Amino acid sequence: MCLSIVSIESVQAQKKKNKKSKAAAAVLATPKDKDAIKAYTAVITKDATTDDGLFKTHHVKKEYFYEIPFKVLNKDMLWVSRVAQIQEGLGGGYMNAGSKTNEQVVHWVRFQDKILLKIRSFSNTAPSTKAIAKSVEVNNFEPTLYAFDIKAFNADSTAVVINVTKFFSEDVPAISGLSSRLRKEYKVKKLDATRSFVNSIKSFPENIEVKQDFTYVASEPPTQSKSESISLQMNQSMILLPEIPMQPRLYDPRVGFFTVSQNDYGSMALKADKKTYIRRWRLVPKDLEAYARGELVEPIKPIVYYLDPGTPENLKAYMKQGIEDWQKPFEAAGFKNAIIAKDAPTPEEDPEFSPEDIRYSVVRYVASTTRNAVGPSVSDPRSGEIIESDIIWYHNHLRSYRNRYLLETGAANPSARTLDTPAEEIGEMMRMVIAHEVGHALGFPHNMAASYAYPVASLRDGAFTQEFGLAASLMDYTRYNYVAQPGDKNVRFIRQMGPYDHYATNWGYRYIAAANTAEEEVPTLNKWILEKANDPKYKFGRQSSTFDPQSQTEGVGDDPIAASTYGLKNLKYVAANLPAWTSDKTNNYDDLEELYGELLGVYSRYVGHVVTNIGGVFEDLKTPEQGGFIYTHLDEKSQKASMQWLQKNIFDTPEWLIDKNILQNIDHAGYFEKVRKLQERHLNSLLSFERIGRLIDAETTDTNYYSALEMLKDLRSGIWSEANRAKNVAIYRRNLQRSYIDRMGYLLKEEAAERRPGSSGFEGAISYDVALSDVRPLVRGELASLRSRLKKARNSGVNTVTQYHYDDAIARIDEFLNTTAGK
Template identity: 75%
Template sequence: MKNVLLLGLACLFLTNQTLEAQKKNKKKKSQQETTAPAKKPKNGIKSYTEVITKDAKTDDGIFKVHQVNDAYFYEIPFTNLNQDMLWVSRIAQIPNGLGGGYVNAGSKTNEQVVHWERFQNKILLKIKSYVNVAEEGKAIRNSVKVNNYEPILYAFDIKTFSKDSTAAVIDVTKFFTSDVPAISGLSARLRKTYKVKKLDGDRSFINSVKSFPKNIEVKQDFTYVASEPPTEGRAETISLQMNQSMILLPEKPMQPRIYDPRVGFFTVSQYDFGSKELKADYKTYIRRWRLEPKDPEAYARGELVEPIKPIVYYLDPGTPEELQKYIKQGIEDWQKPFETAGFKNAIIAKDAPTPEEDPDFSPEDIRYSVVRYVASTTRNAVGPSVSDPRSGEIIESDIIWYHNHLRSYRNRYLLETAAANPSARTLDTPADEIGEMMRMFIAHEVGHALGFPHNMAASYAYPVDSLRNGAFTQKNGIAASIMDYARYNYVAQPGDENIRFIRQMGPYDHYATNWGYRYLPEASSPAEEVPTLDQWILAKANDPVYKFGRQSSRFDPQSQTECIGDDPVLASTYGLKNLKYVAEHLPEWTSDQTNDYTDLEELYGELLGVYSRFTGHVTTTIGGVFENLKKPNQEGVVYSAVPKTQQQEAMRWLHKNVFNTPDWLLIKDALPNIDHAGYFETLRSVQARQLNALLSFDRLGRLIDNEEKGGYTAYDMLKELRAGLFTEAAQGKNVSLYRRNLQRSYVDRMQYLMTEEDKGYNYSRSGFESKLVYNINTSDVRALVRGELETLKRQLNAVKNNGSTLSRYHYKDLIARIDKLLAVD
């Protein structure tokens, strides 16, 4: 019995031990299950719910965008892979002074075509170029591809796949919070200027990501550590907000229109390696909006038809109330030229929607074109646009107006028109006239955004004296196009009546709009459009009103910035008459009214600039070459020198109005109140500007060309210039202070021609190919300069002991300078 009891107790003990061990093992196993690291998913790809958790906030659009806490994910459908998308980087908010005033909220910092591509378990964001192309299906397309390998902007790991396995999910957080140069708001130049050290990750973050049916908009707040920031220097910080727009480009590009240099358009270009030519065919297309008629049959009958998608511009919500109507008018002034092309209501101005009307509206959103009003002291405005490089189709544009630019317009209005225009003789320009200036300036910038560059020949279309005719100017304005730099009528004289002083739209604007935008459905390719387009040009070819002139005012008197009328000498004669009247009354209209010299000082400085422009228009005539763009089936040549008699007249004019001291510029009631000294240098600098322009390598090269043509030659010009500059030596007269300065400037410039090499200019913009570069040492330049200096030395030696003490000192100094220059080492 005792043994049985002991056995029972032992079994009970063992049973308890077993049960306790089982409990401990179960508890241990449970702890292991909750604390042991999870097994890594195959290939690093997790389940959808592990990545896009129940806490995710999802925005559905072209891609689904998920926000999980501070992380952002793109869910990219496989159907969107390898599709062309336009990526545009803009500054959304900017610190004061960044970029010296020419960078602002809305400034585009980069524009590139990208596409998303899968490689194994990664999604690659690649930059795509359309510089080199070949038609699909041609063998050479393979060669184009392998010789134009696309750079990878970023590589993303695939985190998971969508529940239906039709899309890949990637984490874009690091990409949008890193300092990626291709989408940055700070260029290498700005980084160097402000000594930027790095992006501060703790102060940089994603502000918002919004997905729409065809685009995604991302706002990033970036803070950089910088030793010399533009403002708040002690903070050593630059903060700005960027907006990244990614928009799906049309699957089928718009049919391009082939560029013709006889009609002005901005362009996109490609090298077509699939061409039948014996080389890569360089193709250039115009940049324009896609306008297609809602009713093609009515359009074909010649009726005005609304476009399927009109061009819409929104006003910046920060636009001053008093200017809004003028900005809208400037935008919609282009409706009439579009009617010439067959479209009604083709361009529309709208107020920006309120947050209640559209909480997603943003001026940086690439779906919207906006007239941005920038609170900046910069005096400028621009009209950039974003286009599809495959076809030239303009996708979006922003007009940027800087607040202080209105002051520039007021000042120019006073200086250039006040002699004949009493309402301009004030610092308080009437509001309706300021509004009209704003309207026309916006129309000019909208023209750029529609694809039109400057047409500098439009102001040469009208005879100078017609600009003094009230009926003519009211009907035709002062230039044949709003795209010229012809802001004001400075030709009209006191007593001329009913004059229009402010520019307006012209006949060329209608012609160019029709040429670029008229819908031609019967043409199935760009090449098939050319015969029709060519006929339209030929029909207007001999009418200067429809001439396009590139911005090449270095050599063509027809295409000069700020010039009006078809005779620069006559126009500048009228302009100087007016400017002398303004100079005489400038204190009366400024400081006498304000009891302050600030405006007088500002306007005096700008008056010198106006004087330089008027005289520079005449300088261009000397060594000038007319450029009349044409094809071989048109009569005449493209380039022809300005007639000798006109160049000689221009030289006489310069001696009379520039080199013979223009002492009327030294306004006796102004200078003693705005500067303590330096009047002689003020005058010398405006004279030397035209002197140096005459004595330039490229002008001398063009004049040398004329020797065999019987035209005005470099020898003729140099001889007449020297004779006019040194009349005192020829006539035995004393030399005044201002003439002494001018004569020394002449010898200095001749030294430049003798010793410097012409390095030329690197123009990167179409229409600026006007610099002549040639071998100076083997040309006649140095021989001509040496000959003129030796002739001048003989002339000065004959009079060096005559005249006043200062005149004798001056002559001996010039002789010493020439001797040193001509000395043989």
């Protein structure tokens, strides 16, 4: 009996033990346990397709895994998000296959049983040996882009495995192709997971390329509205940055370069030291001794551009020429064959070639009606080293160049007087546009002072233009020679490389072997600038200097009045012949309408160049050792001459534009409005707070100045000249005069736009208290004087329409003066 009792108790105890074991097993079998670190072979099974490279990537059934070696954890990697394929109309014309949507530096970090993808910033730095480095670290905490659970370790525990399927299948804003603006515009609701998936993941020795196919649910997609969908393919490139960054080169504003900047908190200057480096490719001579002897030497790694496989055959040669035109400037820096153009390999030659692959720089040819070309690049923010660039050429861009060629050179250039421009000339235009965009991709911004380097008269000289081109740099916006006149011989009409391009390439790219730091290079770099400092051919002018007459977009020559006078003379000839060159040939009016519209734009640019003279301030970037002033006002005589030119060529009605043979064949009405809009644009530009502020400011420093009062009097006198001569006012002038009163009223009521430091185009905006300045007293005084004159003029025998016009003008002035009294 005792034995039986013991036996029963033993069985019961065993049952309890089994229950506990089952309970424990149940706990271990919860979903959390499923995410626990497992054996490598349980995660990367025999069904895996593996690609070896920077990381091993594995495709197991419907899931993707990264096998990250511990040795690359915490290493800096550049992550670039690009559009690989795009739905028609998405982004409004400037978004296309090849468009970059984001660029960031990341690194992979282990934290406990997770791998974190962190975004790195180099805006604030300090040497790791200094105590302040710790403060920089804790005050610049790195955002975590994504957190991955560790799934396994490899066999020898030298790498960690994570599942990246969810990351690349989700709508992660930092790597998305849709900005918040586009999401709002198209009313995007969500990413549709059932129609979104990872297309491919490929690993290479230094980079990984991922393609994602995404479809979003959107109430108002750009096309195919009934689908309520937006689809695009994204390419994510991640490339390992150099362990040791390229030695940077310190930026000097006297030579134009795109830049990257850092705040160095290790400085002893009692503040963070802002260091700005130029953006450039890493070019190192293969043979340093030969290079030191002055011989041309090939770089260890040349810059290579591939042509998009979709490039039309008839354009490839011109594209290659445009790319390799930069070989000559690189020779000035001591390199030969520094930049090379190649056809993209065929699928048979390289089945893995992709234009989105960050290893390749490509000239992308985009089937789009957009008329433009751009030359962006991606760079290492630690040093400014350019890693890769994709130049974008939009298919319809040559149409713009054909039109501008006809309009700007047709008077002096018989071969431009046609819609069928000779193929070689079209090719030359494309070649120079590609070369210009390559210049951007090499680090060069626009140099708008380059056109001002040449006297206007030299642009009518065949020998001069054939040797030196139209401007000192291809990076200016001097596209065509609109100064040359009929009868000028052997003149070049299309832009080309200039001496500044060779100079700037040498300054930015010459290898300075003796310098071991960026700071050690500065004396040599400064010496090169000083050697050329007094020669206008080597001057750099910022595009954003909207106040500087010598740094103007689309300008030609060193005298805006002379250049625009020649340009208008040519444009009048073209306008008179436009129907003969277009509609008479095609038997329709489409091209006539298009070209007339663009002719108005060309005319407006010529006028705008002279407007800049009023209140113009020259910007000559220099250091104290060079002496003189950086900023000087244009002299009074030149400004008064500019005002006289404007009265004659824009504010006096441009009758030559009002051609019935054109207007009555392209539109049923609106002729007077076309002219008013043109005149109003330049009137408003003259009567801007910024310009009047500069004129007032000149009184504080100059003796030979054109005062704000003189400018306003001269402008009023010219625009209202009929009131001084008892003359009837025609419809175009009535429109202009009403625009004048409205703009003066604006100056009485409104405030100047706030200056936004660092915003392009706002360098010309000065910040001052308008209400306490001379602006409103001057404007109020001018309106009062005008009102007095109009009261007399309305009774001087003018016709009824003019009387009504003067009555209305007086009423408008009274309204402004009464409502702004005391302001």
